[in-house]
Amino acid sequence: MSDIYIRTTGRAGRITLTRPQALNAMTYGMCxxxxxxxRNWREDDAIDLVIIDAEGDKAFCAGGDIAELYDTGTKGDFHYGRRFWRDEYRLNALIHEYPKPVVSFLQGFTMGGGVGIGCHGSHRVVCDSSRISMPEFAIGLVPDVGGSLMLAQAPGRLGEYLALTAHRLGPDDAILAGFADHYIPEEQWADLIDMLESSGDATLVDTHARPAPTGDLRGLEVEIDPLFDGDTLGDILAHLRARDSDLARQALKTMSRHSPLSMACGVEILHRLRAASPTIRRALELEYRFTARAMEHGDFLEGIRAQIIDKDRSPRWQYKDMDVPADAVTRMLHPLDQEGLTFEEETT
Structure with a gap:
């Protein structure tokens, strides 16, 4: 497959994303x-660990390739999208629960679907160029691919802030928020990968790590927590509108460009995850309730039209005034019964 290079080298299973011209965006075939x-390496005693990296300087993976999703959805075919998300989410769970170490090297942009591939392993490595974010609200989705789990488990109300503003996390902030584990300068990666391949010893990642340069968020947590602490999107908006600060004003400006329905549902997903013991499967199941409905009942197709197809940056969102009724959130997150996400392994 020209978009991805899969092989074994020494004691390692090796996966390299090879479409840097498209910022290594994830296609269904790559997934x-x-x-x-x-799944094959999981049962192979000759493989001690898996290494995931990508070609190019700009991005590890800037998200999913959504052209086919838009094309099928606008023709009234919602089955393809549901199948794509279902299989992608099963892969996200597989990586998160993998019994062997999974080492990912996340240079440049890691966004959306890239988070699902690169941020669920056991050893997630970032460098100075790393910028990790979940920008799904801008296209009428919710933070998915298991990203809601990391957002729900981030300190304080950092999860709501990162989701609602699509803030890009540098290396230190990514470690703080739980999207990465180790900072290692990129010029050391090639030698480290060689050692991992020959030894199969993932603890080499730990020994090569060093403290990351201090990020932007560590001094802002005291302001972020009260502003983004609310049971609903409406509560958070009220806090932001009542606060005269640069952070509040910038957050409101960014949120004004996002799908209100998606934001309201995303906030609800985080609260539901925190209300119990959050797990990757619970997070993905909640996300899938939304994404399975996103084309037919949500703002996804309109978001793609405005951002990617026509590029007019003027989406016609539902609930443009951001006053999203509670029953609209309930409908989008209601269980899907027989069509819900399951994690049984299938032959595709």
Whole structure:
């Protein structure tokens, strides 16, 4: 497959994303290829660990390739999108629960679907160029691919802030928020990968790590927590509108460009996850309730039209005034019964 290079080297299973011209955006075929390889390596005693990296300087993976999703959805075919998300989410769970170490090297942009591939492993490495974010609200989705789990487990109300503002996390902030584990300068990566391949010893990542340069968020937590502490989107908006600060004003400006329905549902997902013991499967199941409905009942197709297709940056969102009724959130997150997400392994 030209978009991805899968092989074994020494004691390592190796996955390299190879479409830097598209910022290594994840296609359905790439997703299935990674899934097959990792299931095979899981049972292979000759493989001690898995290494995931990507070609190019700009991005590890800037998200999912959504052209086919838009094309099928605008023709009234919602089955393809549901199948894509279902298989992608099963892969996200596989990586999160993998019994062997998974080492990912996350240079440049890691966004959306890239988070699902690169941020669920056991050893997530960032460098100075790393910028990790969950910008799904801007296209009418919710933070998905298991990203809601990391957001729900981030300190304080950092999760709501990162989701609602699509803030890009540098290396130190990514470690603080739980999207990464180790800072290692990128010029050391090639030698480290060689050692991992020959030894199969993932603890080498720990020994090569060093403290990351201090990020932007550590001094802002005391302001973020009260502003983004609310049971609903409406509560958070009220806090932001009542506060005269640069952070509040910038947050409101950014949120004004996002889908109100998506934001309201995303906030609800985080609260539901925190209300119990959050797990990757629970997070993905809640996300899938939304994404399975996103084309037919949500703002996804309109968000893609405005941001990617027509590029007019003027989406016609539902609930443009951001006053989203509670029953609209309930409808989008209601269980899907027989069509819900399951994690049984299938032959595709």
């Amino acid at each position: 299935l290829g990674i899934d097959t390889a990792m």
